[in-house]
Amino acid sequence: EMQLVESGGGLVQPGGSLRLSCAASGFSFSSYWMNWVRQAPGKGLEWVANINQDGTEKYYVDSVKGRFTISRDNTKNSLYLQMNSLGAEDTAVYYCARDPLAPKVAAGMDLWGQGTLVTVSS
Amino acid sequence: QSVLTQPPSASGTPGQRVTISCSGGSSSIGSKFVFWYQHLPGTAPKLLIYRNNQRPSGVPDRFSGSKSGTSASLAISGLRSEDEGDYYCAAWDDSLSGWVFGGGTKVTVL
Numbered sequence A: 001e002m003q004l005v006e007s008g009g010g011l012v013q014p015g016g017s018l019r020l021s022c023a024a025s026g027f028s029f030s031s032y033w034m035n036w037v038r039q040a041p042g043k044g045l046e047w048v049a050n051i052n053q054d055g056t057e058k059y060y061v062d063s064v065k066g067r068f069t070i071s072r073d074n075t076k077n078s079l080y081l082q083m084n085s086l087g088a089e090d091t092a093v094y095y096c097a098r099d100p101l102a103p104k105v106a107a108g109m110d111l112w113g114q115g116t117l118v119t120v121s122s
Numbered sequence B: 001q002s003v004l005t006q007p008p009s010a011s012g013t014p015g016q017r018v019t020i021s022c023s024g025g026s027s028s029i030g031s032k033f034v035f036w037y038q039h040l041p042g043t044a045p046k047l048l049i050y051r052n053n054q055r056p057s058g059v060p061d062r063f064s065g066s067k068s069g070t071s072a073s074l075a076i077s078g079l080r081s082e083d084e085g086d087y088y089c090a091a092w093d094d095s096l097s098g099w100v101f102g103g104g105t106k107v108t109v110l
Helices: none
Strands: A003-007 A010-012 A018-025 A033-039 A045-051 A058-060 A068-073 A078-083 A092-099 A116-120 B009-012 B018-023 B034-039 B046-049 B063-068 B071-076 B085-093 B098-101 B105-109
Touching: A003 A092, A018 A033, A018 A092, A018 A116, A033 A068, A033 A078, A045 A068, A045 A078, A045 A092, A045 B085, A045 B098, A058 A068, B009 B018, B018 B085, B018 B105, B034 B063, B046 B063, B071 B085
Parallel strands: A010 A116, B009 B105
Antiparallel strands: A003 A018, A018 A078, A033 A045, A033 A092, A045 A058, A068 A078, A092 A116, B018 B071, B034 B046, B034 B085, B063 B071, B085 B098, B085 B105
């Protein structure tokens, strides 16, 4: 069964850091672009970042540039999101999602994880 | 405020047809594919329509997508109670170099 499982969420103080992980199984992880998408409480979906198959191409939403870093380890079938200088506005459920093609010719995010909750609060 | 504009809500009775609009700009919908995602309560988002009007395997043909210029729409025909949830349009935006989502439309089956 193809699966994405996020982990690493939790409660963190403003200004703190957190590293999210997404474990992939049941498919060829290294063949896919990978995305992080978040949903703040009561809000809609917001794309956060994506990374190409070998990690050489990355894109970020403006609000996280310089604070978040997306990375992957294809030997471990894992995707990561290092989040620094967290603020209340980063409180959200974070989902990882795959796309078989580059975003400009995308086929769509066809597999999503169940999400991990990040709460930034003192 | 989202880059793509959707109505916040839509509703219909069982069996009716509901249409959700999505408006964007030349750097997003106007030049890129549109995607639609269904997000039902307590579940992970699901790809509903890809590349404007294509349905992934397993998605019922009650769901259809279309695009014209800088706007797109999702139609749900034969509305069912299990269709209640949130629906999002999305497109890659060349100006922003990122994916943009609509604000979401909450579909209610009356």
